Amino acid sequence: MFESPLKIILGSVLFLASSTGLLLNLTVVSPVFQLAFARDKSSIYVISSVNIVNDIAHLIITTFYLAPTITLNSFIVSEERNNNLTVFISFIFMVLWYIGNITQIVMAVNRWAVICILRSSIFTKKNLLICFAFTFLFATVKGYLIQYEFPCCAFLVDQSVLSYSYFQIENITNFTDQSDIPLNALSSIIPVICYTWIFYTIRSASQSITPDMRTGNQKRRGLQELSYAMQFCLISLFYTFSWIMFRIFPIIFNGRQIEWFILTSLCHVLNCSANAFVYLVFNQEIRRRLSESRFFRLTGMRTSDHTSHEQHTQSKIHTIPIPSARTH
16 A cells, blocks of 8 residues: 555545536536426437436545545545445445446437437337336346345445455455446447447438438438437447446556556546536537526626527538438
8 A cells, every 4th residue: 555645635636526527517417407308309318317317426426435535545434345334335336337337328229229220219208217217227236236145246436446446255256247347348339339330321321412402400400410429429438438447457557556546536537527528518408508597697608699609600510411311
């Protein structure tokens, strides 16, 4: 173990990063929920709302448990790594992680269905709510099994390694790790296939359809669907990077230079902040909702200014060829 002053610094850095990510997510959660349950808006925002709530919960664990325990160099209630509080908090962490796994898949398949096979009716808000109800049930059952029923090895939000670990028991197979790898892999492989298919489809169709064959409404709708796909593709990339780092770092350092494991925690914080960042930077509907809020009006933002800028931007991007056959 390294010196305590370094742990204090690293714990403080993690706290600052996670609290910043938490603030970003809290900023966008209200407009995302408004859009999720607005009748005239895409059901994609139902998926977005699940993502945002998931990220907020993860960041709360990091901000108010992992970062403080790193700074204090203590598990608070016990010196044992697998004490009841840590195992329970880690159980919540894993339930959220499994929900995130499936959400990445649902996001990608949703964009593929809407853009490539024109089946937006599959992902109605009602169907998505049913899907996520079963997702929550699956995640809770799996999380309980790995934390409390498997002979080895419980997942831990572990301040002793500044990130996360498995409570390995000698000569017992790590069933938790073995059960996590397939789901983690699927949450990356399926989005890669879907987004590759989406961009190939749009590129091929754009080459075969001339711009004058599309109405202004078709171009706007096509651009919107492509924009959603690009936003979720970025989010999936952050997610994939996060879980791969958790796998790679123990191999690279093999128990040495533990201080570098803080990067795993920071990668996870970056992943949990990615949704909010992408929405704030790229999503015009979220930005418009925020500009219309009382808080942002009081800070000097004006909806009319934002709308004027957006209309100017739209007038420029409408020249990009988007196939009308790929809208819904």
